[in-house]
Amino acid sequence: MLDYALTAFVTLIVVVDPVGIVPAFLSATHGLPDAARKGVGLRAAVIASLILAGTALIGNWLLDRLGIGLPAFRISGGILLFVVAFEMVLGTRPAREVREAEQAIEEKVRDIAAFPVATPLIAGPGAITATLLLAGRTGSDPVTLTALIAIIAVVAALCAAAFAFAGRVAKLLGVTGNVVLSRLLGVVLAALAVQFVIDGARTAFGQS
Template structure:
C-alpha cells in the first residue's frame, strides 16, 4: 500500500510539475541573465514552490473540511482539472499559455520572476496544488505516508533545481522534437491518473 502510494505520488507530481517542460520557459525568463543570476532565480523559485506545496500537503485537507468540501467531491473536481491540464499538454496548448504568462511577467515584474511566474503558477500551479491535496487526502493522516509525500515533494523540487542548473544543455540535447515527445507522453500519463482520481471519487460517493 505504501509503495503504491509513493509511486503514485512520484509519477503524479513529476508529470504535473513537468521539470523538463519548464526548461524553455525558464531560459526565456532568464534570457541575457548572467549564470549566477539565473541560478539564483532558479533556486529562489524552487524554495518558494517547495514551501507552497509543503504547506498545501499539511493543511490542504483541513482547509477542505473548514470549507465544507468532501474529499470525494474534491477528487472528482481535481481529476477533471488535471485532465484539462493533460489535454493542454497533449495538444501543446499548455506551453503556449505558459510562455505568454512568462513574457507578460517579465515585462511587469522583472525582479520578482522567481516568485511569479516561475514558482507560481509554473511549478506550484493549480494542477500541482490539486494533486498535492488529493495525495495528502489519500494519506489519511498516516504519518509515514504524509512524510513520504513531503519527501516526494522535496525530490521533485530538487529535480527542478537540477533541470534549471543544466537547462541549456537539456534544451540542446532534447531539441524541439524531444521536448514535444516528452510533453505528449507525460500528458497521456497525467490523463490516466486524472481519470483514476475521478473514478475513486465516484466510488467514494456511491459507497456513502
Template sequence: MLVIDPIGLAPAFIALTQGLEVTQKRALALRSSVIAAAILIVTALLGNWFLAQLRIGLAAFQISGGILLFGVATRMIFGEHMRQESREAESAAREKIADLAAFPLAIPLIAGPGAITATLLLASRTGGDPSLLLALVLIIAAVALASALSFLLAGQLARVLGRTGNIVLARLLGIVLAAFATQFVVDGIKSAFRWE
C-alpha cells in the same frame, strides 16, 4: 508527482530568464524550486483543512491559476518581458528575480493548479498517517530538486539554440502556455459545474 514535468519546464525557464546573468539564473532556479516545495508541503499538511475553513473548491484553483498563467503567456508571445528586462536598472534586478521566482516559476508553473490539486488529493488519502505524510513530503522535495537541476542545466540548451532560437522558442512556448492556461480554466469550469 506526474503533474510536474521538471524537464518540460526548462524551456519556459529559458524564455522567462532571458537577459539575466548566469548567477541570477542560478539564484532564480534554486529560489523558485524552494518556494514551490514549501507551497506543496504546506498544502500537503494543511491544505484540505484550510480549504474547508474558507469553503473554496479545487475548481477555483484551476480557474484562477489558468487566468494568471494566460497573462504570463501573453507577455511571452509579445516579448514584453524582454523589453522590460532591457529597461530595468541593475538595482531592480534582485526584486525582479524574487518576483519571477514566486510568479510564474514557483506558482503556477511548478506548483500549479494540477500539482496543488494532486497534493491535496494524495494528502487526503493518507488518512492522517504520519509515515504516509512523510513519504508525500519527501516526494515533493525530490520533485523540487529535479526542477532545480533542470533549471540549472537549461543554460546549456539556451547556448545551443542561440539568440534567434531562444526568441522563437519563447514565442512558441507562449502559445503553448496560453493553451495550457485555457485548458486549466476549462477544466475548472467543468469541475465547478460537474460537466462531462
C-alpha cells in the same frame, strides 16, 4: 507505502514536468547571467516546495472548514488535471507558459523566482490540486504524509537541477524532443486524472 510513494512521485513529476517547463524558465530569465539564473532556479524550487508542502499539511483541514468532501474534490481535481493533460497532449500548455512568463517580465515583476517561476510554473494549479488529492489519500497518517513531503522536496530538487542545466537540456532535447516528451507525459497524466475521478465517484456513491 511503496505503491503510494510511486503514485505520488509519478503524479507530481508528470504534473510539474521539470524538463517541460525549461523553455518557460529560459524565457523568464532571459538576459540574466548564468550564476543569477541558477540562483533564481534554486530559490524558485525552494519556494515552490514550501507552497506544495504547506498545501499537503493544511489542505485537508481547509477543505473540512469549507465543508468540501474529499470525494467531491477528487472528482473536481481529477477533471482539472485532465484539462492540464489535454493541453499537454495538444501542445498548448508550453506555449501558454512561455507567454505568461514573457508577460511577467514585461510587467517588471520584481522577484521572478517567486513569480512566474515558483508559481505558476512549478507550483501551479495542477500541482496544488495533485498535492491536495495525494494528501487526502494519506488518511492523516504522519508517516505517509512525511513521505509525500519528501517526494515534493525531490521533485523540487529535480526542477532546480533542470533549471541549472536549462540551456543544455533545451539543446539536448530540441524542439522535437520537447514535443514528444510533453505528449507522452500528457497521456500518463490523463490516465491518472481519470483514476482520481473514478476513486472519487466510488467513494461518493458508496457513502450515498
